[in-house]
Amino acid sequence: MKLQDFLGTQTKWNFEAIANDTDLTRQIQILLIGLYLLEPPADGKFGPISVASLKKFQELKKTGESDFLGAVTAKELIETKPEELPKPSLKLGNDxxxxxxxxxxxxxxxxxxxxxxxxxxxxxxxxxxxxxxxxxxxxxxxxxxxxxxxxxxxxxxxxxxxxxxxxxxxxxxxxxxxxxxxxxxxxxxxxxxxxxxxxxxxxxxxxxxxxxxxxxxxxxxxxxxxxxxxxxxxxxxxxxxxxxxxxxxxxxxxxxxxxxxxxxxxxxxxxxxxxxxxxxxxxxxxxxxxxxxxxxxxxxx
Structure with missing residues (x-):
């Protein structure tokens, strides 16, 4: 499975399903690494760190998909450039x-x-x-x-x-x-x-x-x-x-x-x-x- 296969469909994969597809996992990891949300390598293992990084991406892009991968997340992953990704808001004082x-x-x-x-x-x-x-x-x-x-x-x-x-x-x-x-x-x-x-x-x-x-x-x-x-x-x-x-x-x-x-x-x-x-x-x-x-x-x- 590829992210492109989700586009224009109602397909929804939970994180367990993603973890069972090494090629899809690696594609997601490569894109998250390129967005500085995940650290290398793209090892094809969709563990807790990869899950957290994908969920953070979904939150930043407001995809409305928090516990699964669907067409919206797939499209955003494919198209988003690093400079387009909203930065997490930080509360910075003078401490x-x-x-x-x-x-x-x-x-x-x-x-x-x-x-x-x-x-x-x-x-x-x-x-x-x-x-x-x-x-x-x-x-x-x-x-x-x-x-x-x-x-x-x-x-x-x-x-x-x-x-x-x-x-x-x-x-x-x-x-x-x-x-x-x-x-x-x-x-x-x-x-x-x-x-x-x-x-x-x-x-x-x-x-x-x-x-x-x-x-x-x-x-x-x-x-x-x-x-x-x-x-x-x-x-x-x-x-x-x-x-x-x-x-x-x-x-x-x-x-x-x-x-x-x-x-x-x-x-x-x-x-x-x-x-x-x-x-x-x-x-x-x-x-x-x-x-x-x-x-x-x-x-x-």
Whole structure:
């Protein structure tokens, strides 16, 4: 069955019927991916995530078909272009969660708005009271933040002291001849639940897709002027072994690191409740890394 076969007919298929037709499922998934309502791949399996994405499309387009696929939905799926799709309405205030979401939207980054979909954001050079700091090298002076959209409003689920940058040890003695890795600001779909470390192995978000880093060849703890390098570098999201706030020690060679073990366990426990991970244990998470000074300049409190 194809979507075209529904046009001009009274045919109605429930979600179970769609799930039994791999070709139809894959066609629907490809179109939803093109509309940025579903993440790749189009695997032909019409599970909970695909169902939710189709229902969201039907809601946005006001098809009047909420529990089945009919001619109206089929026509809209075939004809709708991404720029024609209404955006979910967000209730944005001046709280820190709203300001971060405004920043992400201003950069055309993905913001996930469904219940139990967590937006992972690291803000560099920001203290726990949401004030800017000097972003001094070799310190845990960044924030790891989880944001969920609840009834249209961004809410901080939790946040933790973190670092997005390598410490002195690996800056002065880098693991790569080109210099220590310092992640390039931006958004990447690159991390899945896995294991990090050897001596103290623990659950973490491990890099499974390429990201871009700056190589600090001149060892000045800055991105400016550094060469870019894209690839798989084991840039994981792990814990910082309870290192002192003012000394990263050997906790980071360029990873995204939450300082405390207990805080990291909290982070992972929440991440594993994400509905996309619940549906697919191999789900690859987006993560966004942004500069605190840029955030506060664009969206001051």
């Amino acid at each position: 820190i969660a709203s300001r971060i979401v405004k920043y992400l939207l201003s950069k055309n980054y993905q913001v996930f708005t469904n219940p139990k979909e967590y937006n992972i954001v690291y803000v560099e050079g920001l203290d726990e009271d949401w004030s800017l700091n000097k972003d001094t090298p070799n310190q845990f002076n960044d924030q790891r933040i989880l944001i969920e959209i609840v009834n249209g409003a961004p809410k901080i689920v939790n946040y933790w002291q973190a670092t997005t940058e390598p410490g002195s040890r690996y800056t002065f003695s880098p693991m790569n001849d080109g210099g220590a890795a310092r992640i390039k600001f931006g958004q990447y779909k690159a991390w899945a639940v896995g294991q990090h470390g050897n001596a103290e192995r623990h659950q973490a978000l491990v890099q499974v897709a390429p990201i871009t880093v700056h190589r600090d060849f001149n060892k000045d703890f800055q991105r400016t002027g550094d060469k870019l390098d894209t690839g798989l570098f084991l840039i994981n999201q792990h814990w910082g072994y309870d290192a002192p706030a003012n000394d990263i020690k050997n906790a980071s060679a360029g990873c995204l690191v939450g300082r405390r073990r207990e805080g990291h366990k909290e982070f992972m426990a929440i991440i594993k409740q994400d509905r996309r991970y619940v549906a697919n244990k191999d789900y690859v998470f987006y993560t966004t890394v942004i500069p605190g000074d840029d955030l506060m300049k664009m969206f001051p409190g």
